[in-house]
Every structure is written in structure tokens, then in C-alpha cells.
Amino acid sequence: MPDTFFTKSPHWGWWAVTEFFIAGIAGAAAAIAALLWLVGNRNDRFVARYGFAIATVGSALSGLLLTFDLKRPERFWHMLLFSKTLGPTFQKWWAPMADGAWALFLLGSFSFLILVGSLAEGGRLPSGLAFLAGGPLGAVLAALAGIAGLFYAGYKGVLLSATNRPLWGDTPWLGILLLASGFAMASALLLLLIRDRAPAVSQWLRQLLIGSLALTLLVVVILVATLDADVRRLVLQNVYGVVLLVAVLVGALVPLALAWRPQLLGRSTLPSAAVLVLVGGFLLRIAMLLSSEAA
Amino acid sequence: MAEPMGFFTDTSVCIGCKACEVACKAWNQLPARNGGKVTLSGESYDNTRALSGIQWRHVKFIEQFSPDRSTGRWLMMSDVCKHCVQAACLEVCPTGAIIRTEFDTVVIQSDVCNGCRACIAACPFGVIEINPETNTAMKCTLCYDRLQAGMVPACAQACPTQSIQFGPISELRQRAQARLEQLQAQGVTQARLYGHDESILGGLNSFYLLLDEPEVYGLPSNPQLPSQKAAPASALSTAGAVALGLLGLVGLRKQRMDKLAAEERDRRQQASETGE
Ligand code: SF4
Ligand code: SF4
Numbered sequence: 159m160p161d162t163f164f165t166k167s168p169h170w171g172w173w174a175v176t177e178f179f180i181a182g183i184a185g186a187a188a189a190i191a192a193l194l195w196l197v198g199n200r201n202d203r204f205v206a207r208y209g210f211a212i213a214t215v216g217s218a219l220s221g222l223l224l225t226f227d228l229k230r231p232e233r234f235w236h237m238l239l240f241s242k243t244l245g246p247t248f249q250k251w252w253a254p255m256a257d258g259a260w261a262l263f264l265l266g267s268f269s270f271l272i273l274v275g276s277l278a279e280g281g282r283l284p285s286g287l288a289f290l291a292g293g294p295l296g297a298v299l300a301a302l303a304g305i306a307g308l309f310y311a312g313y314k315g316v317l318l319s320a321t322n323r324p325l326w327g328d329t330p331w332l333g334i335l336l337l338a339s340g341f342a343m344a345s346a347l348l349l350l351l352i353r354d355r356a357p358a359v360s361q362w363l364r365q366l367l368i369g370s371l372a373l374t375l376l377v378v379v380i381l382v383a384t385l386d387a388d389v390r391r392l393v394l395q396n397v398y399g400v401v402l403l404v405a406v407l408v409g410a411l412v413p414l415a416l417a418w419r420p421q422l423l424g425r426s427t428l429p430s431a432a433v434l435v436l437v438g439g440f441l442l443r444i445a446m447l448l449s450s451e452a453a
Numbered sequence: 454m455a456e457p458m459g460f461f462t463d464t465s466v467c468i469g470c471k472a473c474e475v476a477c478k479a480w481n482q483l484p485a486r487n488g489g490k491v492t493l494s495g496e497s498y499d500n501t502r503a504l505s506g507i508q509w510r511h512v513k514f515i516e517q518f519s520p521d522r523s524t525g526r527w528l529m530m531s532d533v534c535k536h537c538v539q540a541a542c543l544e545v546c547p548t549g550a551i552i553r554t555e556f557d558t559v560v561i562q563s564d565v566c567n568g569c570r571a572c573i574a575a576c577p578f579g580v581i582e583i584n585p586e587t588n589t590a591m592k593c594t595l596c597y598d599r600l601q602a603g604m605v606p607a608c609a610q611a612c613p614t615q616s617i618q619f620g621p622i623s624e625l626r627q628r629a630q631a632r633l634e635q636l637q638a639q640g641v642t643q644a645r646l647y648g649h650d651e652s653i654l655g656g657l658n659s660f661y662l663l664l665d666e667p668e669v670y671g672l673p674s675n676p677q678l679p680s681q682k683a684a685p686a687s688a689l690s691t692a693g694a695v696a697l698g699l700l701g702l703v704g705l706r707k708q709r710m711d712k713l714a715a716e717e718r719d720r721r722q723q724a725s726e727t728g729e
Contacts, residue, residue: 159668161577161673161674161675161676161677162673164577164578164579164671164672164673165574165576165577165578165579166573166576166579166580166581166582167573167574168570168571168573168574169570169573170570170574189694189697189698189701190701193698193701193702193705194705197702197705197706197709198705199708199709199712228567228568228569229567229568229569229570229583229588229589230566230567230568230588230589231567233548233565233566233567233568234567236547236548236550236565236566236567237547237548237567237569240548240549241548241549241564241565242549242565247547247548247549250547250549252544252680252683253544253545253546253547253571254545254547254571254679254683255545255547255569255571256547256548259547308694308698311694312687312690312691312693312694313690315686315690316683316686316687316690317571319682319683319685319686320545320575320679320680320682320683320686321545321571321574321575321679321682322541322574322575322576322577322673322676322677322679323574326574327677327679327682330682330685330686330688330689331686331689332686333686333687333689333690333693334689334690334692334693337690337693337694337697338693338697341697358708358712361708362701362704362705362708365700365704366697366700366701366704369697369700370697373693373696373697377693
């Protein structure tokens, strides 16, 4: 029996699945928004604003889900500060969860600040707050939100790999898998939100969707192929293997084809692909988390 | 720092009496399972079954019978936290709840733990679980309170056959080596030590003499630290982030170039129309 099967389950169940789903979208949305903010056309900044809004709301939801999933939720702050010294927990940078907690905190904070500035620029909040989005400060905040988002989207998979649990601890490919899938989901959600309002950005998001779906598919194939045969048999030759297959077919292959040929179903082609990507992303996380939990 | 202390457990003399389990529960005031009602496992004479947040010692019964049950043997092993020199649980705990003591043992501080359960997924031996009464992660402390008072841990004191021996690690290693040689001289060629040297996680401060392969006792042959796995996973994740970031950048740059080219075309066209 592989070594990882001598361990106990941490019972990271449905709360964790939902949090991983939201975290993937929130992190990648911030990264995409930062790219648009820093390198994109100024007229398209409203799309970046959507991205930062998704990241802000997603970070808040992630934080709540993580807190509820603690056995002692009232001690949630122990994740950010050592309770005995009040020093920041990132001092213990080799503990992945401490880094993740700080990344989530920074992702939410920076995304919120740039969102506020951007809304003020657009006249929806007092204009005195517009300095948050203007000039070098806006650029710095956008870049920091993007970096924290990139880190957080990939960190969730690295956290799983840095365990001794079946499947998770048996492969180094989970970080890049959840990152690529997060990018696909965030691109899909943004496509759904902006519809026809920014054709050039839609076209760019479509390319990003194709790239991230292709990477997701490639990584899934490598992950499954390189897995120890016993681990594969014990963890994936069951209902979770079927869920993974559905996630790959319906959530990645079909939308990839639809995004490649955006006229295939008329105007509903891209929205259909986007919905499938979001469903597939959730199924992928069910397969990756709950299969190990069940082992 | 005091001398590293620990257990040498000689499974060849364990009789499965479970006195260590009882002594551990009594000293540490751990609750009974199932509200104290007796439930039988139904598949073994072992009815306490596994280590958990309220069962810090567990005597495993490994029942090896031939299919017709004409021959068989029982292996017994009193299992506990290994107090690893390189401890996976301590490495991943984000809150600093898990500490190394002056005796080189590993202890969870219940007032700091927030129940994130990272340690449970990290321990290669399946030692830690949540105690449902405190809702914090718990495991053997190697009787830290007794050690501080110069006492022997409760389980080792209660063991009637000296299967569980407590003492300074350097001394225990010598005893273990002598016992191994004695058994092998008697023809017990399957006897072996597990965790006595640095090959397993820098050494286990609770190490064993076994009578079969480690896997037979539910012990991993090559346990690993989470950090060994995090490094390649982080590298791949970073590569993915760079690739997707570049894809986005190149796409945006191409759009900008196309737009500039279109503007330039329009300008030239206008200029030629006005004859300039
Ligand atoms: S056996 Fe598990 S719980 Fe005990 S010190 Fe080692 S990693 Fe931690
Ligand atoms: S459950 Fe408690 S002891 Fe375990 S890693 Fe989390 S905070 Fe640390």
C-alpha cells in the first residue's frame, strides 16, 4: 500500500470544496483585472473593475468559509497573528497555510482598495477616494492585488500537495491545475458579466479561456498518467473518477471547442462555454478533494 | 535543553493487555468513546481500534491467519505519536500551536490551536485527530507534565512486560540494538528496528522493534516531510502563473499594436484623401 494511505483524513469536505471554487475564481479574477488595469485600454477599465469586485467579494466569502470550517472559529485570527506574541504568522513562511491566510488577506485588501478608487473615479463613490485608483498608487495596488491573486489561486493546490494524504501528497501537479482552472473560471465569469459591452476585451478573454482550458487539460492528463498505479486505482477508480471525467469532458473539452468556434451555437456559444467552465471547475474540485477524503 | 527523551517499544514482548491505553486515558483525563458505552469492532479482538483525539495510545492487534484458520499469529504493537525529530505536524501548523519541548518531544498547545486540521493531513503516521470535547487537535504529549516533574510517562510505567521503555534516546538506542542482536541470535530473522536512526524523518523519538515489514503494522516505509512536496508543487504553480500571465500580456500587447496600426492606416488614408 502507498505510504499516504497510512494517514488520517483532515475532513476538508464541502466547505473546503466551495472555498476552493471561490478562491480559484477570486484569485485569478484579480490577476486578470490587474493585467487589464496595467496594460489594457483605459476605456476597458470597467472590466478590470468587475475583476476586482469579484476578487473582493470572493475573498470575503473565502474568509468566511475558512472561518466556519475551523473547529474553533473564534480563533480565526490565530491564522494571521501568533496568539502568544502577536507576531505575524508569515514569519513561519514554511507553513503553507500561514502564507495562504496572509495572501487571502492581502488579496481582499488590495482588491477592495482599488475597487473603491475605481468606483470613486466613475462617480459612484465620493471623489475624494479616487486617489486610490489614480496614478502610481493605483498601479501599485492593482499589481499587488494581481500578485496576491496569482499566489492564492495556485496556493490552494500547493497546500494539498504539502500533505501526506492519498492523491494530494502523491502529485506535485495540483497547484498548477487549480491555478489554470481558476483562470478559466475567472475568464468565463468575466465573459458572462460583460457580454457584448467590450468586444476587444471579450476577444482577449476568449483567448485566455482557450489557453487556460488547454493548460488544465494538459495538466489533468499528466497528473493522472504520472500517478502511482495503486494510488490511481484506490483513489480514482470509483465515483470520483467519474466526476473527474465529467469535469474534463463537460467542463473543459466541450467549452474549449465552443471557445475555439465562437459562432457554433450563435450568440449563445460563449455564454454556454462559460457556464460549462464554471460547472466543470466545481466538479474538478469535488473530484480532487473528496476522492482523497474518501480514501 | 535537557537530553532528548523518548520511547523504545519492543513489540516482541507486547501481550496486548492495553494497560498503557488505560493509564494514558486516566492520567490525561481523556473521555471514553461513545459516552462510555462499550461498542465492539466486530472484526477483531481490538475494540479501541485506532489513535484519535481522545485515544493517544492504541495497542494494535495484527491478526495474521491462514485462510482455513489452521495457523496464525498475533502481532501486537502499542502505537503512539512518534515525536519525530523532523515533525511534519509541527512544520505545517500555521498558528504555532505545535511546539518542540526541551525534551525534544512534540506537543500541541490546546489554547493556541484553532482546529484548521493541517497537522492531521501532514502527519505521515495518522496520529492526530480532533478531540470532540475541546475541538482542538490532540495527541500524545509524551506526558510533558510528568517529564517536567521528573516522572516516567504513565503508559511506560503501566506496561507490565516492559514493551514500552522510556529513557534518554541515546541509551534506548543501545538497548534496542542489543535486543535486536539477541532476537536474531535466537533465529528471529524478521526482527528489525524502525525509526531508531536518522533515515526516517531525522529519527523517531518513539521508535520500535518490529517482527515484520513496517507496512504490516500500518507504518509507512518512507514517510516524508510536507516541505519536500511543497517545493516542486510551488515551482510548477509558478511556471503556470508565468505562462498564463505571458499569454495575457501578449494578447493585450497584440491588441494595442493592432489598434495603433489601424489608427495609422486611417491617418494615412485621410492624408492621401486630402492630398497632403
Ligand atoms: S508522529 Fe505525527 S503527530 Fe507525532 S510528531 Fe510525528 S508528525 Fe507529529
Ligand atoms: S489543527 Fe491546531 S495544531 Fe493542527 S495545524 Fe491547525 S492550529 Fe496547528
